[in-house]
Structure formats: structure tokens, C-alpha cells
Amino acid sequence: xxxxxxxxxxxxxxxxxxxxxxxxxxxxxxxxxxxxxxxxxxxxxxxxxxxxxxxxxxxxxxxxxxxxxxxxxxxxxxxxxxxxxxxxxxxxxxxxxxxxxxxxxxxxxxxxxxxxxxxxxxxxxxxxxxxxxxxxxxxxxxxxxxxxxxxxxxxxxxxxxxxxxxxxxxxxxxxxxxxxxxxxxxxxxxxxxxxxxxxxxxxxxxxxxxxxxxxxxxxxxxxxxxxxxxxxxxxxxxxxxxxxxxxxxxxxxxxxxxxxxxxxxxxxxxxxxxxxxxxxxxxxxxxxxxxxxxxxxxxxxxxxxxxxxxxxxxxxxxxxxxxxxxxxxxxxxxxxxxxxxxxxxxxxxxxxxxxxxxxxxxxxxxxxxxxxxxxxxxxxxxxxxxx
Numbered sequence: 001x002x003x004x005x006x007x008x009x010x011x012x013x014x015x016x017x018x019x020x021x022x023x024x025x026x027x028x029x030x031x032x033x034x035x036x037x038x039x040x041x042x043x044x045x046x047x048x049x050x051x052x053x054x055x056x057x058x059x060x061x062x063x064x065x066x067x068x069x070x071x072x073x074x075x076x077x078x079x080x081x082x083x084x085x086x087x088x089x090x091x092x093x094x095x096x097x098x099x100x101x102x103x104x105x106x107x108x109x110x111x112x113x114x115x116x117x118x119x120x121x122x123x124x125x126x127x128x129x130x131x132x133x134x135x136x137x138x139x140x141x142x143x144x145x146x147x148x149x150x151x152x153x154x155x156x157x158x159x160x161x162x163x164x165x166x167x168x169x170x171x172x173x174x175x176x177x178x179x180x181x182x183x184x185x186x187x188x189x190x191x192x193x194x195x196x197x198x199x200x201x202x203x204x205x206x207x208x209x210x211x212x213x214x215x216x217x218x219x220x221x222x223x224x225x226x227x228x229x230x231x232x233x234x235x236x237x238x239x240x241x242x243x244x245x246x247x248x249x250x251x252x253x254x255x256x257x258x259x260x261x262x263x264x265x266x267x268x269x270x271x272x273x274x275x276x277x278x279x280x281x282x283x284x285x286x287x288x289x290x291x292x293x294x295x296x297x298x299x300x301x302x303x304x305x306x307x308x309x310x311x312x313x314x315x316x317x318x319x320x321x322x323x324x325x326x327x328x329x330x331x332x333x334x335x336x337x338x339x340x341x342x343x344x345x346x347x348x349x350x351x352x353x354x355x356x357x358x359x360x361x362x363x364x365x366x367x368x369x370x371x372x373x374x375x376x377x378x379x380x381x382x383x384x385x386x387x
Contacts, residue, residue, distance in 0.1 A: 003316060004374040007117050014369040017041070018109040019091040022364075025080030025098040025105070028135030029144075031056040034078045034108065038132045041112055045119040047130070050154075054145030059154055060130035062118050069126025069384055073159035073342065074376050075335060076111035077104045077136035086360035102357045103164040106364045106372075108132060110162070113373030114380075124384035129154045131338075138186065138295050142337040151341050158305060159344035160379060161335040164368055166357065168350030169321070171371045173313040175347045176325045177306045181299035182233070182259040183266060184332035185292050189214065189277060192287040195250035207252035208241050210284040214277060215239070215254060221272045226265055233259040233330050234269060259330045261298055299336035302343040309345045312379035316371060349375070 017037070026034050035056045042049045048061040056078075085092050085099035093099050100106075115130050131150070135141030168174060191211055196204035215236050226232050234256065241252035258273075260266040274290050281288040306324065313322045335346050349372050351365035 003370045007113055007370045007373045010113055011370055014109050014113050015366045018105050021105040022100050023091050023094050025093050025095055025100050028079040028137055028139035029055050031078045031134045045116045047119050054148045056134040057145045058132040062128045064124035064126055065122035066125035070157040071127045071155055072383055073129040073131055073156035075131040075133055075161045076107040077133045078108050079135050079137055084360055087363050101362045103364045106164055109369055110372035114376035117377045124380050125386050126384045128380055129156050136334050142334040156342045159338055159342040161346045163348050165348035165350045166353040170350050170352045171317050172350040173322045173347055174325050175306050177301055177303040179261050180301050180328050182261055182330045182332050183298040184296040185258040185294050187256055187292045189254040190289045191252045193250055196248045198246040198248055204248040205286050206248050210280055210286050211252040211254055214280045217276045221269055225272050230265050231261050232265050296332035296334050297336040299333050301345045305345050312382050313375050315378045316374045
């Protein structure tokens with residue numbers, strides 16, 4: 001079975017929706033226009049709509065025509081990235097410094113396409129919970145919706161999510177059973193020292209020297225404290241200090257991220273970061289404050305549900321285009337938090353774009369829209385075939 005005929009007929013509308021969202025990107029918890037667009041579209045489709053879940057999230061409910069049954073959640077993210085777009089597309093972002101460089105505009109549109117089909121056909125038993133999530137890009141949108149009573153107000157027996165994949169073959173679906181994506185911490189390390197004239201460094205306690213030493217030592221944590229059989233990453237991605245040529249500043253800030261597939265490994269890395277910072281503080285006679293905050297949990301797909309999702313995908317793209325993969329990736333995704341509450345599966349769907357996500361030149365292939373929507377629709381029709 002290829003793309004569902006009804007959904008194929010929506011293509012022009014789906015492309016228009018996706019490009020509208022693309023032109024008007026909104027950052028996490030600022031998705032006011034986007035969530036209104038989503039809610040209004042769902043209402044036009046005849047879907048029961050609940051607004052303002054987790055601040056700017058939207059939930060839609062579709063009940064099947066085959067009677068009572070289980071409830072399945074489908075989730076898409078809505079937020080853009082704080083970066084400039086450099087695609088030269090006719091429908092490029094109109095908001096300076098904001099860009100759908102991860103394809104969440106496409107994810108939102110795919111779920112709207114599935115919602116429209118399911119609302120028109122209702123060829124299933126039970127109910128579908130459509131979850132349009134804000135603030136996936138490190139701001140905790142999933143946790144905000146959960147804290148706002150998402151699963152108490154809209155119970156789900158299973159939940160499914162997806163992400164576009166420009167690195168994969170067009171429309172190839174990838175699923176990793178079990179541990180599939182890394183958890184993530186963000187960290188900020190503030191060094192408080194003593195500034196001086198740049199010509200009199202002996203009067204300073206130089207935070208830049210301390211910072212550079214600390215950065216080098218942080219890079220030894222994974223290589224010298226964690227087994228190579230336990231994948232993990234520590235990356236320093238920012239360093240901020242100083243304001244002019246002839247002043248040694250009085251502080252410096254180091255920021256970055258830690259990725260891990262095991263919580264015990266994460267705790268070991270955190271402990272070593274604090275211990276090393278304490279030692280550097282003593283060595284350079286400065287004060288160092290370490291703030292580490294968890295932003296993503298490890299994403300774990302429910303192994304018993306993987307094959308059901310794969311079967312739905314095979315109906316649409318063919319058996320040869322569905323890959324059950326064995327290797328997790330070190331990127332992170334806050335759908336993991338929903339999977340800690342409800343069993344489910346997260347997959348990737350390839351497309352013909354060839355620029356990586358989070359790149360200013362990223363372009364989403366609109367051909368993914370009916371493919372993704374059809375997979376989600378078939379998943380519901382398979383999983384909720386009867387009461």
C-alpha cells in the first residue's frame with residue numbers, strides 16, 4: 001500500500017500549511033501563532049481541541065467509529081531554532097534569528113495531515129490523542145505538558161513520535177528497539193576571580209587561565225573515567241570572558257553539554273566535573289560554581305511495540321524501506337520524557353534533503369508530508385482495528 005489516497009489528495013494543502021509555519025517560526029513556549037494555526041485547523045477537521053496545555057501546547061481528540069477501545073497518542077513538536085536561515089527559499093523565515101532548521105514545521109504538518117484523515121474516516125475503535133508539543137529544543141516542552149496533567153487528562157495506552165532524517169534514504173523509516181537516543185545535560189560553569197590591568201597580570205587571579213585549564217581537564221573525563229563500551233560525550237560549546245584588550249576580567253563562563261545512554265554513567269560524569277572544578281579552583285585560587293541540569297532523558301523505545309509500528313510503515317513505504325537498527329545515536333529528544341510515562345516508539349523518516357538539521361541551509365523535502373501522515377494513519381488503523 002503506498003501513500004493513502006485521501007492523504008495524497010491533501011498534498012497541496014499540507015505544503016501550504018508547512019510553508020506558512022516555516023515563514024513564521026516561533027521559539028519554545030512562544031508558539032502562539034503556530035498553536036492557534038494548529039488548533040484552528042483541527043477544529044475545521046471536526047476534532048475536539050484543548051488549547052494551552054504546557055503553556056502553548058495543543059491536544060486534539062478523535063474518537064473512532066468502531067466503538068470503545070484503547071487510546072493511542074501521536075506527538076509532533078512545533079518550535080523553531082534561534083538561528084538565521086540561509087536557504088534563499090521563496091518561503092524563507094520572515095523572523096530574523098528564527099528558523100525551522102530542524103523540520104518541526106514538517107512534523108506539525110504531518111500530524112495535521114494524519115488528523116484530517118482520521119477525523120474524516122474514523123475507521124478505528126477507541127480514541128487518538130493528537131499531541132502538538134511546544135519547546136522541544138532543550139526548553140522542556142514535554143515535561144511542561146506532562147506537569148500540566150497531559151496523561152491524566154488525556155490517558156494514552158501507547159504513544160508514538162517521529163523525526164525527519166535528511167541523512168537517510170528518502171522515505172526510509174528507521175527504528176531502534178530499546179535504548180535509541182541519548183539523554184542530555186546542559187552545564188554552565190562560572191569562574192569568579194580577580195581582574196587587573198592587562199599589563200599587570202601578577203595582580204590578577206586570571207579566570208581565563210583557569211578556564212582553559214578546566215576545559216582541558218573536562219575533556220579527560222570520558223576518555224579516562226568511562227568505559228569505551230558505555231558511549232558518552234562531553235562537549236564544551238561556549239566560553240565567555242573579557243570585554244577589551246588591556247583588561248584581565250574577573251570572571252569567565254564555560255558552557256556545554258553531556259550526552260549519555262546510561263544514568264549511572266551520567267552520575268559519574270557529573271561527579272568528576274564537580275571534583276575537577278574544585279581542584280582547579282584550589283589550584284588557581286578562584287571560586288568555581290558548577291550548574292548541571294538535565295534537559296533530556298534517555299529515549300527508550302518499547303521493544304514489544306516496535307514491530308507494530310514497523311508494520312504500519314511497511315504498508316506505506318514497503319518492507320525494504322523499513323530498517324530495524326541496532327545502534328543508538330548520541331543526539332537527544334525530549335519525547336523520551338513521554339516514553340517514561342507511556343510505552344511507545346519513536347522513529348525517523350528519511351527525505352531527499354541533503355543538509356543536516358540545525359544547519360542554516362537545511363531544507364525539508366515536502367514529499368515527506370504525505371508519507372509521514374500515511375504512516376501515522378495506518379498505525380492507528382492497525383493498532384485500533386477493533387475494540
